[in-house]
Amino acid sequence: MTSTAIKFSFTQLATELERVRTNTPLVHVLTNEVVQCFTANTLLAVGASPAMVVAQEEVADFAALADAVLINIGTLYPERLAAMQAAIASANAAGTPWVLDPVAVGALRYRTEAAKAMLASRPAAIRGNGSEIIALAGGLGGGKGVDSTASSASAVDAALALARSTGAIVAVTGAIDYITSLTTIVGIAARRQCEQRQTLRRCAPAQNASGAGTAYAVALPRAPPLGEQEMVLDQEVRPDQR
Template structure:
């Protein structure tokens, strides 16, 4: 078990959000084709700048220019995988942090093998559900399509082991999000079940993780802050929505409106 685990404080979220908005990081997004628009709007709302550069002829050049890179294998095929590998190589050469979102790892062999190979390429962070993290850590993931059949709590030990093995910050998300470097762990007990009924909230979270990692002095805090921001925005959006169809607009508004000073006042 972790040497320490605690709820992520709003004061640290305020500090991290203030840093990100001051820098307006440029995030290179190679993600699930189903969620590109929602992901771009999420990054814009919270204060980052998204770019969906996907052609293999361009990805390496752009990854070297960006402040962070997201690799999401949701819609994976040979040409896209080639582009992802080129982007990762360029990001590593430039010292640019990149995030792996191993969508449905453990369910299908092709994507599982691709994600396991990427682990050796030193992601700065890995963000997945319980089944995905278990699969990458060498256990039995076995999710149901893109949905997890394992709780985040049941995958915490696997997340810690994966963090120690890869050097990445690992975020295993679910009813409670756990973010760990293998020794210290943060818990984010925020959010709402309605978020699981809207396509793209998890994928968008991974892009926000990338944004927070750009020039982050403390990567553990940065990843935890990304999870906390998205979960808090989800809670606030649910208060003024009737269901999945009316959730997206207030969610984007909440991301935009949440201010560091108001977060500090929560614990004042």
């Protein structure tokens, strides 16, 4: 499968970013405890308003008030899972979009089962590495902890299947990032190498994708789905490229 060559101009990107900043969406973040501060700063940088409300007694009320909800299962345990489930149920009842970041799904049974169960609640978007997306789609995608053992290119078919089964926009991050809607795949080859020896730098690209993507999902209600807009990459990208 070959993606259509598209090109993003800086003017178009600046316009979309300004739309996020104009809306200043309130984003309810239940994320990996290791990177909460980084995620908050990423959201602030793109113009969103993050709030890390995590108490099970508060999450349902706050998810209903928020403009979007981010669910990152990086540090998952029973109390946090219960809070996430309550937030998702409340977000759905309020018509609030939520984003799933299925960290280390496929590597461990507990989180894999939890994330797959969340799919029934129909996230607006899903962001994962190659191994996570393959496993979430039902394949054998066990990674090495939080690290992927599968390239993003090898997960394109799984991402498309996941998009079709859930209705979500699915992003696979890697050397080339792929974003797919129900019918369209876009590859982005401008990804920088991430530092593998420091936790925050190692997680930074993923947190940028999940956090900023959550803000983008709610702030642009009139925009067409990503991948269906007439924007173009710097080069044509094929999913079989590594």
